[in-house]
Every structure is written in C-alpha cells, then in structure tokens.
Amino acid sequence: MKTLLSVKNLTLSTTLDEKLLVDDVNFEILEGESVGIVGESGSGKTLTALSILGLLPKGVSQNSGAVTFQGRLISQADKAALQEVRGNRISMIYQDPMTSLNPMMKIGKQIQEAARAHGANDDESVVLKALADVGIPSPETCFSSYPHEFSGGMRQRAMIAMSLLLQPNLLIADEPTTALDVTIQRQILNLVNEQRQRNSMSLLWISHDLSVVAELVDKVIVMYAGRVAEVGTVKEIFERPKHPYTAGLIGSLVKRKHQEKMISIPGNPPKPWTVSTQCGFADRCVNVTQKCRDSKPELVQEGDRAYACFHPMNEALL
Amino acid sequence: MLRVASSRLRSKLISVCTTLFGISIFVFVVLRVIPGDAITSSFGQDTSNLTPQTIKALKSYYGIDKPLLLQYFNWLKGFLTGNLGFAFHTGTPVTTLTASSFPVTLELALFASIIGVTLGTLMGIYSASQPGGRRDFFGQIFGLFALAVPSFVLSTLIVAVSANKFRYFPNGFEYAKPWQNLSLNLQQMMYPSIVLGIAVAAPVMRTARSSFIETQEKDFVRTAIGKGVDERRVRFVHVLRNSLNPIVTMTGIQFGYLLGGAVIVEQIFSLPGMGRQILDGIMKREYATVQSSVMIVAISFVFINLLTDLIYRKVDPRIRQNED
Amino acid sequence: MKIKRESKAWYYYYFRSLNGIVGFAILALLFIGALVALFHATPFDPVAQDINVMLKPPSIHHIFGTDQFGRDIFSRVLDGVRRSLAVSLLSVAIASIVGSTLGVVGGYFGTFLDTMVTRMSDVFFAFPAILMALAIVSSLGHSWLDTAIAIGIVYTPIFVRVSRGPVLSLKETDYVKSGRVLGFSTPRIMAKHLLPNVMPIVLVQIALSLSWAILTESGLSFLGLGTQAPDASLGLMVSEAQSLAAFAWWTLAGPSLALIFAVVSLNLVGDGLRDSLDPTRRSI
Numbered sequence: 001m002k003t004l005l006s007v008k009n010l011t012l013s014t015t016l017d018e019k020l021l022v023d024d025v026n027f028e029i030l031e032g033e034s035v036g037i038v039g040e041s042g043s044g045k046t047l048t049a050l051s052i053l054g055l056l057p058k059g060v061s062q063n064s065g066a067v068t069f070q071g072r073l074i075s076q077a078d079k080a081a082l083q084e085v086r087g088n089r090i091s092m093i094y095q096d097p098m099t100s101l102n103p104m105m106k107i108g109k110q111i112q113e114a115a116r117a118h119g120a121n122d123d124e125s126v127v128l129k130a131l132a133d134v135g136i137p138s139p140e141t142c143f144s145s146y147p148h149e150f151s152g153g154m155r156q157r158a159m160i161a162m163s164l165l166l167q168p169n170l171l172i173a174d175e176p177t178t179a180l181d182v183t184i185q186r187q188i189l190n191l192v193n194e195q196r197q198r199n200s201m202s203l204l205w206i207s208h209d210l211s212v213v214a215e216l217v218d219k220v221i222v223m224y225a226g227r228v229a230e231v232g233t234v235k236e237i238f239e240r241p242k243h244p245y246t247a248g249l250i251g252s253l254v255k256r257k258h259q260e261k262m263i264s265i266p267g268n269p270p271k272p273w274t275v276s277t278q279c280g281f282a283d284r285c286v287n288v289t290q291k292c293r294d295s296k297p298e299l300v301q302e303g304d305r306a307y308a309c310f311h312p313m314n315e316a317l318l
Numbered sequence: 319m320l321r322v323a324s325s326r327l328r329s330k331l332i333s334v335c336t337t338l339f340g341i342s343i344f345v346f347v348v349l350r351v352i353p354g355d356a357i358t359s360s361f362g363q364d365t366s367n368l369t370p371q372t373i374k375a376l377k378s379y380y381g382i383d384k385p386l387l388l389q390y391f392n393w394l395k396g397f398l399t400g401n402l403g404f405a406f407h408t409g410t411p412v413t414t415l416t417a418s419s420f421p422v423t424l425e426l427a428l429f430a431s432i433i434g435v436t437l438g439t440l441m442g443i444y445s446a447s448q449p450g451g452r453r454d455f456f457g458q459i460f461g462l463f464a465l466a467v468p469s470f471v472l473s474t475l476i477v478a479v480s481a482n483k484f485r486y487f488p489n490g491f492e493y494a495k496p497w498q499n500l501s502l503n504l505q506q507m508m509y510p511s512i513v514l515g516i517a518v519a520a521p522v523m524r525t526a527r528s529s530f531i532e533t534q535e536k537d538f539v540r541t542a543i544g545k546g547v548d549e550r551r552v553r554f555v556h557v558l559r560n561s562l563n564p565i566v567t568m569t570g571i572q573f574g575y576l577l578g579g580a581v582i583v584e585q586i587f588s589l590p591g592m593g594r595q596i597l598d599g600i601m602k603r604e605y606a607t608v609q610s611s612v613m614i615v616a617i618s619f620v621f622i623n624l625l626t627d628l629i630y631r632k633v634d635p636r637i638r639q640n641e642d
Numbered sequence: 643m644k645i646k647r648e649s650k651a652w653y654y655y656y657f658r659s660l661n662g663i664v665g666f667a668i669l670a671l672l673f674i675g676a677l678v679a680l681f682h683a684t685p686f687d688p689v690a691q692d693i694n695v696m697l698k699p700p701s702i703h704h705i706f707g708t709d710q711f712g713r714d715i716f717s718r719v720l721d722g723v724r725r726s727l728a729v730s731l732l733s734v735a736i737a738s739i740v741g742s743t744l745g746v747v748g749g750y751f752g753t754f755l756d757t758m759v760t761r762m763s764d765v766f767f768a769f770p771a772i773l774m775a776l777a778i779v780s781s782l783g784h785s786w787l788d789t790a791i792a793i794g795i796v797y798t799p800i801f802v803r804v805s806r807g808p809v810l811s812l813k814e815t816d817y818v819k820s821g822r823v824l825g826f827s828t829p830r831i832m833a834k835h836l837l838p839n840v841m842p843i844v845l846v847q848i849a850l851s852l853s854w855a856i857l858t859e860s861g862l863s864f865l866g867l868g869t870q871a872p873d874a875s876l877g878l879m880v881s882e883a884q885s886l887a888a889f890a891w892w893t894l895a896g897p898s899l900a901l902i903f904a905v906v907s908l909n910l911v912g913d914g915l916r917d918s919l920d921p922t923r924r925s926i
Binding site for chain 2: 761
Binding site for chain 2: 057085094099104148
C-alpha cells in the first residue's frame with residue numbers, strides 16, 4: 001500500500017521563549033489505513049495533528065520537520081498548495097463542536113462554504129444529502145439553523161458531514177467524542193467507522209483514551225512528553241507492549257489475571273522542555289537506570305514496530 | 319417571556335429617565351451658579367446705569383425674577399409639552415433655533431461617524447492581521463496620532479493648507495442647507511467631517527483591533543482555515559462579523575458624543591450646530607436655550623443607546639433567540 | 643493577592659516596555675522645558691514684543707520662529723507647556739483624589755451613598771467633557787486655577803468608576819473579611835488592603851486623564867476661555883495662528899507639536915504603566 005501521509009522530524013516549540021513542545025516526531029499513514037495517536041494531555045498529540053494542516057495556534061511555531069502528502073511537501077511556505085489540501089483532501093474535526101462552528105452563520109451555509117472554497121458543487125441538495133448521511137433527522141431544519149440551536153452530538157455530526165463533503169483521502173479527528181455523552185460517543189464512533197469504510201478513507205484519530213482508539217484503528221502511536229514512545233498494531237500493543245509507559249497504560253485499563261489491583265502510574269507527565277536531554281518517562285518508570293537520565297532514547301524500528309526505550313518490557317502481558 | 323422582556327425595558331426606561339432628570343438639574347444648577355445673568359450679559363458695563371424699575375421689568379420679562387425652584391418647574395413643564403422656552407435676546411423660540419441647528423449637528427455627526435467607523439475598522443483589521451508585527455506597529459502609530467492631534471490643530475492645518483495652496487475654503491461662505499444647495503453643503507461638511515472622523519477613528523480602531531485579535535484565536539476561525547477558505551474571506555466574513563459587537567458600541571458612544579461635543583469644530587468651520595448654540599447660550603446666559611438644548615442632546619444620546627441595542631439584536635442570532 | 647514585595651517590582655517592568663520608555667523620555671523633556679519656563683530661564687521673555695523680528699521663520703536665534711508681535715515662539719511654547727502641565731496636574735490631582743476617595747468609600751460601604759454617587763457619575767458620563775468644562779469655566783473665571791478646578795470636576799467621575807470596581811470585588815474576599823474579623827479599623831483596611839490594589843488602575847487612569855486634560859485645557863484656551871492674551875498658552879497660540887498659518891507655518895507648528903508630543907507621551911506612559919502593572923500583559 002502506498003504512503004499517503006508522512007511526517008518527519010516534526011519539532012514544535014513555543015514562539016516566544018522557545019520551550020520544546022513536540023520533539024522529533026516521525027510517523028506514516030498508508031492509504032486506507034487508520035492510525036490512532038494516544039497520549040495524556042501535554043503529550044503533544046493535538047499539536048502534532050494541527051501541524052499537519054498548518055493550524056498551529058499563535059504561540060506555537062514549527063522549528064523543523066516535513067509533512068509530505070501524496071508525495072508532495074505541504075507546508076506554510078506553499079500557501080496555495082496548503083489551501084488546496086485543506087478541507088478537500090485532508091479534513092479535520094475538532095474536540096468542541098460548539099466553539100468550532102461560527103455562531104453567527106447558519107450550519108447549512110458553513111457546509112456550503114466548504115464546497116465553494118474548492119470550486120465543488122455547493123447546491124443545497126448536496127448539503128442536505130450529506131446531513132442526512134450522517135444521521136441528522138431533519139436536514140432542512142439543520143441547514144437553516146444556527147449552531148447554538150442544536151445539541152453537541154448533532155453539531156458534531158454536522159461537522160463530520162462538512163469534513164467529509166469533498167471525500168477527503170484523510171480525516172484527522174482530534175478527540176471529537178471527548179466533549180460528548182457516552183451514548184453519543186458510541187454513535188459518533190460508529191458513524192466515523194462507517195464513513196471510513198464507505199469511502200476507504202484514511203483516518204488519524206487522536207485520543208487520550210486507549211480503549212476508544214483500540215476498536216477504531218489498525219495502528220497505534222503512543223506519545224509521551226512530546227515524543228513518540230511506541231508504535232505498533234493494536235494487537236501488538238495490547239499483547240506485547242515494549243515501552244514501560246504503554247505497559248502502564250494498558251495495565252491501568254485492564255485487570256489481568258495475575259494482578260491484585262489496577263495499576264496506575266504514579267506521578268505526572270513532565271513538560272516536554274524539561275526533559276529534552278533525557279528519557280521523559282524516567283521519573284515514573286519501573287525500568288529506569290542512570291542511562292535513562294543521561295541520554296535520550298531514539299526510536300528503534302523493528303519491522304512495523306517501533307519504540308523509544310533503553311530497557312523495553314520483555315514479557316508478554318497476556 | 320414577554321413579561322420578562324417588558325420588565326427589563328421598564329427598569330431601563332426608569333433608569334434612563336432618572337439620568338435625564340439628573341442632567342437637567344445639573345445643568346440648571348451650573349447655569350445658576352454662573353455670576354451674572356441674562357441682563358448683565360446683554361448690557362455688560364451698562365447694567366449699572368439701568369434704573370431699578372427697568373431691571374425689575376427686564377427680570378420679569380426674562381422670567382428670572384421668580385424663585386429658582388419655580389423657574390425650574392416652569393421650564394420642565396414647558397419642555398415636556400414641547401415648549402422649549404425662548405432665547406432672551408432675540409425672542410426666538412428655542413424650538414425654532416434647535417430645529418435649524420440640530421440637523422446640522424446630526425449631519426456632521428453622521429458623516430464623521432461613518433468616516434470614523436470605516437477608517438477605524440479597516441485600520442483595526444490591518445493592525446490585527448499581524449499582532450505585534452510591522453503592520454501592527456504602523457497601525458498603532460496611526461491610532462496614537464489620531465488620538466493625540468487635537469481637532470482644532472488638525473482643523474487649523476487643513477484650513478491653512480487649503481486656503482493657501484488651493485485657494486479653496488468653502489466654509490468661508492454662509493452655511494448652506496442640504497436642500498438648498500447640496501453641493502455647497504457637502505463641501506462645507508467635508509473638512510469638519512474628516513477632522514472629526516479621524517478623531518472617532520482612534521478609539522474605534524483600538525476597539526476593533528482588540529476585538530479582532532480576540533476573535534482570530536477562536537476555534538471556528540481555525541475550522542474555517544482548516545476547510546480551505548481563503549484568508550480574505552476568513553477575515554472579512556468570519557472574523558469581522560463576530561467582532562462587531564464592541565465596535566458597534568464604541569461607534570454609538572462616539573456618535574452621541576459628537577452631538578454635543580463638536581463645539582470647537584463647529585466654531586472653526588462656522589457650522590451653526592447644537593454645539594455652537596449651547597456655547598453661545600452659555601456665554602450669553604441664555605438659560606432656556608442651554609437647558610433645552612442640552613436636554614435634546616442627552617435625549618438623543620439615550621436614543622442612540624437604544625438604537626445600538628437594536629443593532630446587536632439584529633446582528634447576533636444568539637441574542638435574538640434569547641429574546642423570543 | 644498582591645503581596646507587598648511584588649508591587650515593588652512594577653517599575654522594573656515599566657522600563658522594559660518600549661512604550662513606557664519612549665513616553666517617559668518625551669515627558670521628561672517636556673517637564674524640563676516647563677521648569678525652564680518656570681524659572682524664567684527661557685531664551686526670550688515669552689511676552690516681550692520686538693517689532694523688528696515679526697513673523698520670522700525658524701532660525702538659530704529663534705528656533706521656532708517669531709509670531710506677529712515679534713515674540714519668540716519657542717519661549718512661548720515652553721511657557722505654554724508649563725501652563726498646560728500645571729493645569730492638567732492640578733486638575734487630575736483634584737479629580738483622582740476626590741474621585742478615588744468617593745469611589746473607594748462608596749464601593750466599600752455600599753447602600754445609599756454608593757447609589758447616589760454612581761447615579762451622579764452616570765449623569766456626567768452622558769456628557770461630552772468639553773461642554774461641561776465650558777459651562778463650569780464660564781461661571782468660575784478664566785484664571786488657570788479656575789480652569790484646573792473646572793477640568794478637575796469634569797474628570798472626577800471617571801476616577802469614581804475606576805476605583806469603585808476593584809473595591810466591589812475585593813470587599814468580598816477572605817483577605818478583607820479576615821481583616822474585619824481581626825478588628826482592623828475601617829481606615830486601616832482601606833489603607834492597607836484596598837488602596838494597594840486600587841493604586842495600579844488609578845495610576846493608569848491618571849496618565850490617561852492627564853492627556854485628556856491637556857486636550858481639554860488647550861481646547862478651552864483655543865475658544866478664548868482659558869489663559870488670556872498676552873500670556874502664552876498653547877491653545878491660544880493655535881487660535882492666533884489660524885489667520886497666520888497659511889503663510890507663516892511656524893506659528894502653528896510650534897504649539898501644535900508641543901501639544902501632540904505631550905498627549906502622545908502621556909498615552910505611552912499610560913500604556914507602559916498598564917503593561918507593567920498587569921501581569922498577563924508582560925511579554926517577558
């Protein structure tokens with residue numbers, strides 16, 4: 001399968017005082033593949049996702065790194081190319097549908113705008129069909145309504161409709177279900193899965209919840225303190241986690257037969273810039289040695305697997 | 319719902335009326351504190367030559383012989399029934415005076431506000447497009463000087479340059495009413511509107527800039543960019559529409575201010591507006607003129623506040639919904 | 643809560659702000675000029691006429707040129723700056739002291755006194771300041787003291803409003819409540835707890851009000867309601883320049899530049915103060 005998106009050496013820091021936020025992140029997404037990025041808040045997962053489309057907030061800048069899509073480099077330098085890709089070949093949905101939609105514009109108009117921005121068919125009928133496709137009960141009403149007149153779940157559906165309108169090759173989803181009720185979460189998850197399969201679209205799903213990601217994606221990228229900690233298929237990650245952090249995450253999810261109680265990882269994740277010369281997980285790691293504090297572990301590739309650790313876990317957990 | 323809306327309206331009306339009432343009393347008191355009265359201001363030195371009978375007659379004619387409280391209530395009664403009193407010296411009803419001077423000020427305030435809000439908003443957008451950057455620097459410099467150059471300095475400058483270099487000074491002619499001579503009227507309004515427009519642009523720009531910067535960081539702007547909408551449309555459709563609220567408020571405030579506060583400019587450009595009317599009234603101790611004119615200005619100000627409120631409701635669908 | 647030692651550092655930040663530095667520098671220059679005039683050390687006597695040098699453009703002898711009476715414009719400008727600064731300082735001193743006191747007292751005690759003070763302030767806000775100043779000045783007189791009082795009265799309400807705000811929110815804090823419980827007398831609470839928190843906002847407002855006061859004062863003297871001829875006053879000089887500026891630009895330039903710089907510097911100082919006193923705005 002061909003590579004659809006490739007992110008190489010992505011490094012982000014704060015604009016003003018150059019504090020490191022994301023450190024040398026590398027990953028690939030193949031055509032039709034669905035990938036999940038999992039990490040706690042502050043791990044840099046959202047910023048990584050935003051940098052793909054050049055949507056970094058004001059205080060964050062990209063120090064280095066290259067994002068390649070369909071073989072072409074996309075970056076802030078080539079505004080025209082970037083604009084062509086946005087909403088068209090790569091679409092993104094966000095965590096809070098209330099703030100992510102223009103409160104003073106009717107939903108229908110906002111969706112039409114997505115089509116119009118790329119010279120596609122912006123007929124009302126097209127939009128209505130898109131709204132119906134995502135399971136909105138009365139598309140006409142939704143079309144002429146404002147975002148605040150709808151519930152969170154409906155808004156998220158509308159955003160999904162908007163992002164899928166032009167049948168992008170890749171959908172980036174930044175924790176779109178975190179702000180929703182559990183029941184609605186499930187509906188949205190199913191919806192995205194359905195859409196993905198229908199259009200054989202690639203998916204990049206960002207979440208802090210490993211269990212949610214697990215049922216949605218093929219490949220998991222675990223991020224910690226601004227760096228990639230581990231990469232692998234869902235099965236591999238769950239059965240044979242290499243990075244102690246991943247092991248801890250899984251341990252906290254499931255109570256294994258031989259455990260007495262759920263494991264939680266003591267302590268808090270550090271700010272990326274405070275651990276730029278060492279392993280970020282050192283202070284909370286069961287396998288930690290002096291080496292972990294003196295130098296930074298590089299990402300080791302083993303076929304499709306990768307992990308950045310000097311002392312990876314060796315026993316299988318299952 | 320209707321009950322809630324009207325009770326809010328009621329309390330607003332009450333507070334508005336109290337304020338207006340307070341203004342009328344304040345003006346009344348200030349005027350009476352002024353030493354001298356209509357008589358001394360018209361006769362000046364010669365007042366001492368007047369016989370006591372003449373003075374008594376004049377006082378009775380001017381209506382200033384009655385006790386203060388009575389004077390106030392007489393005026394108030396008259397005002398509320400549409401009688402704004404009389405200018406002592408000319409005998410002209412204040413209503414007539416105001417009917418000719420208010421439109422002048424209104425026209426000036428309107429032009430100045432339009433120029434000011436357009437200039438201020440555009441400069442605000444320009445500045446906000448690169449916060450802290452080069453555009454912002456130049457934008458802020460503009461804002462600073464628009465604020466710092468006094469209107470009378472700018473006016474004098476414009477008049478001097480225009481008269482000297484171009485031999486063009488339309489305000490040297492008698493004021494032309496719009497329906498009499500539209501061309502001359504617009505020419506006469508041009509310079510004063512520009513001067514006041516720049517003065518209005520300064521606070522509007524500051525408001526617009528900060529409103530823009532705040533809106534630009536909002537999530538929905540990110541969504542629009544992420545959809546592939548071009549920068550210009552993002553700026554003028556998404557950001558602008560959602561930044562209007564404070565800009566509308568500020569424009570309303572500036573407009574109201576111009577109704578009474580354009581005195582100096584009206585004086586320089588010989589525009590017979592409300593500012594001049596009030597100034598003359600103060601100088602000549604024309605109590606009724608000042609009292610009533612100030613009240614008209616204050617009432618207009620209130621009216622503009624209400625108008626601004628209405629504009630909000632039209633512009634922001636969220637407020638509209640809460641009212642229904 | 644503001645701790646005493648933290649508030650000591652504000653001027654450290656002030657001189658980190660570009661606005662603050664530039665504003666302060668220009669203001670310092672103006673002050674020096676005013677002092678020069680105060681001690682009668684100007685190159686020429688501001689009111690001395692000399693028919694031999696009427697309306698001469700700027701030269702080495704008369705760096706701002708001369709006016710229609712042969713008076714040195716530079717010396718007159720310095721004297722005018724002195725007057726403008728004096729009137730503004732006095733008026734804003736009155737306004738800030740009276741206004742802040744009313745605001746703090748009204749905000750703290752609440753009830754009828756507070757309502758009355760706020761209502762009256764609202765009345766003032768409905769008015770263009772220049773009209774009010776006009777009215778008061780025409781009743782008081784034209785001396786600089788009268789002008790200062792007039793402008794002071796006009797700008798008192800803004801200080802009432804500005805100082806009342808923080809007091810309203812502060813008086814409900816545990817910090818103040820515990821002071822009361824401990825039996826601190828009201829003046830002590832006001833001085834030690836309320837004032838240091840109201841101070842920064844009032845300081846910024848003082849800088850801004852000074853700039854408005856200069857504009858109002860010069861506006862009044864432009865209209866002939868302030869300093870009378872032959873004394874030098876910036877507004878008056880601009881007024882006289884109306885008929886002269888077309889062919890003697892320097893008669894307008896001198897006083898105008900002084901006014902512009904005064905207002906600009908005060909605004910920059912106000913910005914600098916705002917930047918240094920509000921922790922969220924500091925760029926470092």
